[in-house]
Amino acid sequence: MAQARKRRLRLSAIIGTVPMMIVAIGVYVIGIAFTVFWSFTDSKLFPNSTLVGFKQYHRLWQDDRWLVAVQNIWIFGILLMVFALAFGFLLAVFMDQEIRQEDLLRSIYLYPFAMSLIVTGLVWQWMLDPNFGIEHTVRSLGWANFQFSPLVDPNTAIYGLVVAGIWQGSGVTMAILLAGLRGIDAEIWKAARIDGIPIWRVYIFIVIPMMRGSIGTAFVLIAVGVVRVYDLVVAMTGGGPGISTNMPAVYVIDMITKSYNVGQGMAAATIMLLPVIAVIALIGLGRIVSTRRKNAAILRAEATA
């Protein structure tokens, strides 16, 4: 009886994992292999296998559009990371004060995340548009010299994107961090209160370190959103004014679909892959180190026993 059940479980487990394995190997591994291969060819609309060495990469790093894109993703990524985590944390702490209407507020804060980035982008584009947005409204109220149109100036347009990104990302960060906060034992708060430790110090030195897991989750979610940011740019600025809000993903898609230059797009995609590989390698390395330490500790414990 037990054996039959076990066998059935194994079969269902295989059936359950096979599609995922096919997808993982078929889409990711083979897809990545082709991406890298085509980046060394002069593929245009139709991929071909005429090897041209590092020509595509050479052109990539000569192209202003790509250079601006790389610079932008750092600005966008770092600012979004810092502000979304900060706002998300503050919101979570606020929600944790046993306030009234918590469910309603939580829904409101989460709402931006439920919305498509295209919608977010358009709404923010309209708000920041000098012809009918915030600037126009304030001016029509009487402040005739009021200026607030970040998307018009190539030097500030990227910050317009950051603002929209923060608005979109803070809510979900809050939800994750709130779960982390709720997971902290109430006894710790009691103990801290008895010891007379100020609340802000409890948060910074005790609670935040204990929330490592949820902060890490929020961090990864935001980072993934940053690397693949595409729709927000397309909806909000179309990469403009000029080329000032280009992003790597926008560059890749434009190269493939508008310029019919698959080789160049694949070179850019390969470069986008490098930081991801680096992060995965670091995490893997970290795991190996920590298992080694654990094993060593066990060995030591056995030796003393």
Place this chain on the structure above:
Amino acid sequence: MKLTTMLLASAALGFAGAAHATDLEVIHWWTSKGESRAVAEFAKAFDNDGQGDHWIDSAIAGGDVARQTIMQRILGGDPPGAAQFNPGRQYEELIKNGQLLQLDDVAAAGHWADVIRPAKIQSACLVDGHWYCVPVNIHSWDWAWYSYAPFKAAGLPNPTNFDEFVADAPALKAAGFIPFAIGGDGGGWQISGAFDQILLAALGIETRDKMYRDKDTTIAASPEMLKALTNFKALKQFADDGYANRNWNDTTNMVITGKAALQIMGDWARGEFAAAGMTGVKDYGCMIGLNEDSPIVTTDGDVIVFPKQSDPAAEAAQKRLAALLISPAVQVAFNNAKGSMPVRGDVDMSTADPCMQKALMAVEHPDQIADSPGRFITADTSNALGALVSQFWSDDNMTAEQAQAKWVEIIKNAS
């Protein structure tokens, strides 16, 4: 199990699709009001051709998106029956890979080589002696549209060429108008398009075509090129701050309402004026080739390609459609609705509006006809140049010399 069902379902779908052999799906991006009226003329003619054919309309907003869809469908093995492109190199790889139906017999039967004018528009479809597409209309980019009211309010005569407008611009601005209407949406195609026309006026047809065709870097590095860039950037002070995300019809609307004085835009802008109940020359000004004294028509426009089908019945329907699209009656009906010029000179266009008449006159003179840059350079090069012009316009730290150096570099690396 699930996979098998899906495979069966998709096979059934494919079979069902083949059963209606004379249904032809046509992908195009004619979605504005005037455009959909125009394309309805094609559909009507095809549905009533007496062969049981049926036009299946797949309108996709935006040329870029529509072309991506067409390419993906062809690459994915599910080619549409017919598809719209702009004349030029957008579909050259499809030809090279043998994905497009040759129309040589239809062309010979319809004497395309004799009736299609100007000859320059033939060359977009006649590649290595074979016909691969049907040109359906001629659109010219090379127009400046202006509103009479601002010039009148500033006490100025109407301009007859672009230089006069530039000289008037400070006075127009002082009178409280936006002299130069432009928009920066979609990666700045309006900006690079306007620059193309200014460059064409500065270099002349011959020299400009030579630069694009032969990838001539001496012309790209010439003082005339630098002057065109400098003059173009000087226009920015006469545009408004809100240009960044504005689309072309909102820009045209600024001219229609008299808020702005002048816009450089292709003749599809005429549709917007017409929709506002305005007649060319009477209610608004139009400068052909940016200069009334030396008109230039560019031969942009649309062509229809026919991706190869496995079904012979579908192929026969494709050929019937190709012959129909260029037949005189359909040409007149389509182009009158669309506001473009027919590709054959032997049809009656006397009902066209006065601005169009200027173009119809110019198109009879081969020396007044310019190709669109897309005829000589690939989409890749064209996008790189467009991004450069758009960057140059928006980034005030970039000098004309820097822009020119980058321009030369792109031309040098072009294929």
